Amino acid sequence: MDDQVQSFIRHLAVERSLSPSTLESYGRDLSGLVDYLSQLAVSRPADVQRHHLSHYMLQLKETGRKAATLTRHIVSIRAFFHYLALEGVIAHNPAIYLESPKQEKKAPSVLSVEAAGLLLDAPQPVTTAGIRDKAMLELLYATGIRVTELIMLNLDSVNLQLNIIRCVGSGMKERIIPFGRMAKEALEHYLEASRSELLKKSPGEEALFLNVLGTRMTRQGFWKMIKKYAKAAGIEEDITPHTLRHSFAAHLLDNGADLRAVQELLGHADISTTQRYTRLAKVRMKDAYTQAHPRA
Secondary structure, three states: OHHHHHHHHHHHHHHOOOOHHHHHHHHHHHHHHHHHHHHOOOOOHHHOOHHHHHHHHHHHHHOOOOHHHHHHHHHHHHHHHHHHHHOOOOOOOHHHHOOOOOOOOOOOOOOOHHHHHHHHHOOOOOOHHHHHHHHHHHHHHHHOOOHHHHHOOEHHHEEOOOOEEEEEOHHHOEEEEEOOHHHHHHHHHHHHHOHHHHHOOOOOOOEOOEOOOOOEOOHHHHHHHHHHHHHHOOOOOOOOOOHHHHHHHHHHHHOOOOHHHHHHHHOOOOHHHHHHHHHHHHHHHHHHHHHHOOOO
């Protein structure tokens, strides 16, 4: 069944233009299923039955996997067998009966303006890595782009004269996003004093942000970096790679930005996705009132 999985991954890469990290996620999920089925001596897709998939998902649940992780596995499995059915590899799709587990919708993790400032000031812009890290954090908070979009930026994605970046998001949709003075200064410092040093190990690299090997920064590398600086800044809130993106949106809305404009900046297809930040702002406003008003 490994051949069919590889064929499916190639299909996702070509037809849906998914990012490398998303393709890896699909491959990892399906590899686990293939290993499980091989233990049952099920090697052909046509031999996979509904109960095989149900038992596999139950096994994952019993190992303590979270609802979001289980849902991701189900999405991968459904997409795989749907592809096999379209290709005529299987006559019946056993995955159509899989139901996603119910999960609570968590509010986005948002830093206060003060905490965001502490995080952005945590890197020491005197070392090659510190200068780069400062530029990455400033640009992320200034534009609200996704971490994957940040690390996929190339040199020609940035226009320092107009203070804009050209970002390619999910579905290969391009959007133009402005950034402010502090992000510009951090970027200029990085390009002048840091990137040229990192580039020595990999001349000709087009990526904007480079790692110590002179190649494109990875999502995992950024995740380690932001956790390190959150700890250094004394931030106790739960930090995720999307925390600065969430904070960007929340802080704009807190200061009166138009909801539709924020939707465009974030690249949300559906306005309801952006509206969750409005609800979050109302909760914070109510908390502030309760804590500060003498007759609350």
